[in-house]
Amino acid sequence: MLVTNDVLARRRSAAGSFWPNRTLLDHLAHAVAATPDKVAVVATRSETGAARRISYRDLDLMSGAVAGALAARGVGRGDVVSFQLPNWWEFTVLHLACLKLGAVSNPLMVIFRERELTFMLGLARSKVLVVPASFRGFDYPAMVAGIRSDLPGLAHVFVAGASGPDAFDQLLGGAPQPPAALPPDDVIQLLYTSGTTGEPKGVMHTSNTMLSNLGPFAKRLGLSADAIIHMPSPMAHQLGFMYGLVLPVMLGATAVLQDIFVAEEMARQIIGEHATFTMGATPFLNDLTEHVAASGIGTPSLRIFVSAGAPIPRALVTKARATLGAAIVSAWGMSENGAVTTTRPEDPEEKTTMTDGVALPGMEVRVLDASGAVAPAGEEGQLQVRGCSNFIGYLRRPELDPKDTDGWFDTGDLARMDEAGYIRIAGRSKDIIIRGGENIPVVEVEGLLFKHPAVAAVAIVGYPDERLGERACAFVVPRDGQSFSFEAMAAYLAEQRMAKQYIPERLEIVSELPRTPSGKIQKFKLRETVRKA
Secondary structure, three states: OOOOHHHHHHHHHHHOOOOOOOOHHHHHHHHHHHOOOOEEEEEEOOOOOOEEEEEHHHHHHHHHHHHHHHHHOOOOOOOEEEEOOOOOHHHHHHHHHHHHHOOEEEEOOOOOOHHHHHHHHHHHOOOEEEEEOEEOOEEHHHHHHHHHHHOOOOOEEEEEOOOOOOEHHHHHHOOOOOOOOOOOOOEEEEEEOOOOOOOOOEEEEEHHHHHHHHHHHHHHHOOOOOOEEEEOOOOOOHHHHHHHHHHHHHHOOEEEEEOOOOHHHHHHHHHHHOOOEEEEOHHHHHHHHHHHHHHOOOOOOOOEEEEEOOOOOHHHHHHHHHHHOOEEEEEEEEOOOEEEEEOOOOOOHHHHHHOOOEEOOOEEEEEEOOOOOEOOOOOOEEEEEEEOOOOOEEOOOHHHOOEOOOOOEEEEEEEEEOOOOOEEEEEEHHHOEEEOOEEEOHHHHHHHHHOOOOEEEEEEEEEEEOOOEEEEEEEEEEOOOOOOOHHHHHHHHHHOOOOHHHOOOEEEEOOOOOEOOOOOEOHHHHHHHHHHO
């Protein structure tokens, strides 16, 4: 179970009546009974172009076979099954198989290498690991072989896309495993935080914490079994996992999985599969919009694009709405709780461009000032959340759990809340820049710079200064064929009537910004760069 009953009792109290007390297997059984031949998953391997289409009937049979094969190898309730896979069909089958066993799914990003894997598999005490034979030219089995001696608890390694006794396909020949009676409060997912601060932690979720988020999310956005959900974000990240794997099965909808993000391929898949919904961080929205604008080939089936992970620059929302013809929905959340706030598709553009949404049913948000009191509307402070989709805790690190006795989770984000309850993320509390005693509105400066026609991406971080405490440095990725200078930046911000003290004192031109696989900028790496310069 990995958590104690008193922890569950406190979480249940904070969740109120929003925990559904169901599991994804209940929804899978309904979809199999109602629409057995409906396509559940469409997955294309970018490196071969091969597409796999799996019906709900076959998804049920395949996951049952894998569950049986794993059970025959000694995997059972509470055991951790780790899989370092791209957005391939095996990913979805594995998670459902784990649910049928009562095992814990532990998705791992494909970019992780020996150092990260040794730590994560060791902390999780993983019993099984599934990796690709090769992805983007990297030999995963060779990497695992090199660390196997450091992981005595790792009993089995299976390889997707390989042949032989350790091939993942061998598991498909297992005797079907009748689903275990999976309690909705059992831990079903262990997901390591994506590392914007450099310290991964193992986030634990149950069926109740996960599904209590997805029901209100789907209702707010009008998603049903008719949805065709395109997922370009890695399913080993919470965004991809919850909204590209769990949500489609919960709805009885179709998932279209993209394993390598390329805007042109994303557009092709949306058009070819008539996708109606997609979700990803700002770079996904920006690149798709730029591609459609440049190619002139639209994505008419796309109804909603939810952008989460970072505030969306206002200029991008305006352009995306006009170019894609879809509702652009802003959202904010974390691995620890899924999407907490979203705008509504029917909201005016001002809400979408200037806020990160209002809390979903079952969740509460509040902003505290420096004294710990609730901040007045419009005043910046520390963002806290409470409610049904908050995680159960961090694996074997309870001392890092930042919830108070009333269930409020300290997000580490700074935000403002308007009188209607809509929040606007102002940045991470660790990212705040205090120059001469005055807080720099980092997100606002970044948003203005992003509107400059020569700027493709921007991030601003602070660096130490003896006199002022901190100064600001802007890292800018120029658009192809464009140049950008410090003088151009300062003149442009002055034209926008920005206060002189808010204009960054330094500019660094870079070819790309360091990001997590979900698209979040790793500002701690930028701070390291500017302090070494």
